[in-house]
Structures are given as structure tokens and as C-alpha cells.
Amino acid sequence: MHALDITDCINETCPWSGDPVQADSLTAYDGQVVGFCNPGCRDKFERAVRHFEEAKSRPVR
Template sequence: MSKLRREDAVNADCPWSGEPISRDALTLYRGHVVGFCNPGCRDKFERATAAFDQAIGE
């Protein structure tokens, strides 16, 4: 996987905290780079979306 870049993110601020996104807190979701203020917020998003994606798929 290629390195995710902050400038490719669909958002400038973390959806959880409202703080600016950080280079070390990016993830790929449905083909788009999404940014968060820290890895903890990113990981919380990944857990939440995985749970919903699994529930929808069942």
C-alpha cells in the first residue's frame, strides 16, 4: 500500500475532536484518505466502521 498523504485527506479537521488532522493519523476508508488528530481517534474510527460494515454485510 502506498503511503497515505495528509494533503489527500477529504477532511482538514478530526471528526471526533475538531482539531487539525495529523500525518500519523490517516486511514483509507472506501477508497478515500480520512484524517484524525491522533492515532487513537483514527483507531476508534476504524473499530466503529468495521463493526458497522460487518453488521450491514450480515
Template sequence: MRRLSLADCVNDVCPWTGKPVSGTALTLYKGKVVGFADRAARDAFLAAMVAFETAILAPPVLKTCTRPLPGMLLPSAPVPAAA
């Protein structure tokens, strides 16, 4: 595994806290070394990234409406079935 270095860090300010980055709180993100103020900020960022990636990759959930919503216009005639 590649050893991360503060010299390779693409930022000076923690994107999570706004404080200066620490050499003990680095991570690799999209091939670049990103620094954080502390390990807690780094770990919170990594947890958020996992949650975002999981949500993006998850199949969409289809929601069905069983009754008209207020203000919903209903067709006056039945909608023909798709051929």
C-alpha cells in the same frame, strides 16, 4: 501498499474529535485519504466502521412473539394457512 499523505487528505478537522488532523493518523476510506487528530481517534473510527459493516452484512435475526403484547389486537377467527 499506498503511502498516505496529508496533502491528499480530504479534511482538515478530525471527524471524531473536532481537532486538527495529524499526518500520523491517516486512513484510506472509500478510496479517499481521511485524517484524524491522533491514532486513537483513527483506530476508534476504523473499529466503528468494522462494526457497522458487520452489522449490515449479518443476516437478520427473526424474533417471534409467544404471547400477545399489551394492546395487541388478536384476530377473532383463525388465520387461514397460506396456500
């Protein structure tokens, strides 16, 4: 996988804070580059995605 580039980012502001995205706070999601204002917000998003992906893979009760 190639390095993520802020010029490929689909958003200009962080979904959590509303602050401008930073080049050191990018992640890939659903085939797109998504940006955040800092690595903490990026990591929070990645944890949330993992949580929901795990939940989707569990059998329905």
C-alpha cells in the same frame, strides 16, 4: 497500496474532536484519505467502520 499522504486528506479537522488532522493519523475509507487528530481517534473510527461492515453482512432477522 501506497503510503497515505496528508496532502490527499479530504478533511482538515478530526471528525471526533474537531482538532487539526495529523500526518500520523490517516486512514483510507471508501477510496478517500481521512485524517484524525491522533492515532486513537483514527483507531476508534476504524473499529466503528468494522462494526458496521460486520452488521451489514449479517442476515436480516
